[in-house]
Amino acid sequence: MEYVDLRSDTVTKPTPEMREAMAKAEVGDDVYMDDPTINALQEKAADMLGKEDSLFVPSGTMGNLLALLVHCQRGDEAIMGDKSHIYLNEAGGSAALGGIHPHPLKNQTDGTLLLDEIRAAIQTEDVHHTITRLICLENTQNVCGGVPLSADYMRAVGQLARENQLALHVDGARIFNAAAALKVSVKDLVAPADSVMFCLSKGLVAPVGSMLVGTKKFINRARHLRKMLGGGMRQAGILAAAGLISLDQMTTRLEQDHIRAQKLFDGLKEARGLILNEPPMLTNMVYFDLTDDVKLSLQQIVDEMKKRGVLVDWAGPRKFRLVTHYWVDDAGVEKALQAMKEVISL
Numbered sequence: 137m138e139y140v141d142l143r144s145d146t147v148t149k150p151t152p153e154m155r156e157a158m159a160k161a162e163v164g165d166d167v168y169m170d171d172p173t174i175n176a177l178q179e180k181a182a183d184m185l186g187k188e189d190s191l192f193v194p195s196g197t198m199g200n201l202l203a204l205l206v207h208c209q210r211g212d213e214a215i216m217g218d219k220s221h222i223y224l225n226e227a228g229g230s231a232a233l234g235g236i237h238p239h240p241l242k243n244q245t246d247g248t249l250l251l252d253e254i255r256a257a258i259q260t261e262d263v264h265h266t267i268t269r270l271i272c273l274e275n276t277q278n279v280c281g282g283v284p285l286s287a288d289y290m291r292a293v294g295q296l297a298r299e300n301q302l303a304l305h306v307d308g309a310r311i312f313n314a315a316a317a318l319k320v321s322v323k324d325l326v327a328p329a330d331s332v333m334f335c336l337s338k339g340l341v342a343p344v345g346s347m348l349v350g351t352k353k354f355i356n357r358a359r360h361l362r363k364m365l366g367g368g369m370r371q372a373g374i375l376a377a378a379g380l381i382s383l384d385q386m387t388t389r390l391e392q393d394h395i396r397a398q399k400l401f402d403g404l405k406e407a408r409g410l411i412l413n414e415p416p417m418l419t420n421m422v423y424f425d426l427t428d429d430v431k432l433s434l435q436q437i438v439d440e441m442k443k444r445g446v447l448v449d450w451a452g453p454r455k456f457r458l459v460t461h462y463w464v465d466d467a468g469v470e471k472a473l474q475a476m477k478e479v480i481s482l
């Protein structure tokens with residue numbers, strides 16, 4: 137059976153063109169910085185985001201961890217959202233490995249942190265306090281519905297950071313989705329950030345890898361720490377070859393995923409038994425909660441959907457998240473809608 141896989145955009149397998157580019161990639165030892173394909177990818181990523189340099193890393197989690205380790209010393213504090221991936225879903229790496237103290241602030245329903253709450257969270261000089269070094273934003277904000285944070289908001293937080301001698305790191309796992317939805321260039325969107333991580337392995341369809349972007353000095357330090365963490369890969373140009381296709385071709389087609397997510401949203405909104413999460417702007421995710429009218433358990437829904445050729449995954453006690461991506465076409469959206477309407481009325 138050919139499944140429509142809506143569990144995540146991480147399930148995207150490489151395209152035939154990617155596989156061909158991977159097979160033919162020129163490679164070298166990247167720890168010697170000798171891999172021409174990785175060097176090309178790093179140059180292109182830095183250029184597209186308007187920063188001096190970038191680093192290919194095995195995962196988004198490692199990219200974020202490196203950023204926190206470079207910006208903060210042990211005992212320093214990083215301000216971040218209480219629904220952020222760094223706070224919730226990276227195994228507490230920055231605390232465990234960097235001794236970095238997270239200061240979570242409430243993510244608003246539009247994904248933002250309130251500027252006043254950020255201001256109030258910045259520690260004063262006092263022997264009792266930690267030293268605040270860093271603000272982390274997530275764009276798009278996944279748990280709040282894949283909602284993009286606007287360029288104006290990013291600028292406001294950037295200014296607040298500079299006024300207080302703090303760095304701003306953006307977990308931009310899906311920053312190209314944000315830029316596409318907001319219809320701004322990714323360069324403008326991340327201009328206020330000192331560092332940005334984005335994933336090649338999600339909506340951009342590459343099999344593996346993320347990019348960390350920032351100043352030359354920042355990236356040099358991150359490269360050192362990447363080696364320390366065991367992320368110094370050798371002939372990884374085979375992976376970077378797919379990443380180059382991501383940057384060339386996949387960054388410009390994300391609107392299609394957003395249109396399909398909107399179709400899913402509109403279709404599910406008609407269905408009884410579901411309460412749709414309505415973020416101010418949709419990207420490639422649709423979150424919804426089940427009402428008490430739905431009698432099936434989460435696992436039963438997953439199983440029944442699978443029988444109908446659609447893979448879904450839950451995101452909370454009565455909550456589902458559906459994600460559109462390159463391998464979900466219009467027919468897939470229709471199939472998923474049909475199946476979901478059937479299953480929730482079982």
Ligand SMILES: *Cc1c(COP(=O)(O)O)cnc(C)c1O
Nearest residue numbers: 195196197198221274278307309
């Ligand atoms: C997926 C994700 C990451 C981490 O990426 P991995 O490659 O899975 O480690 C970081 N932040 C957000 C918002 C993500 O969705």
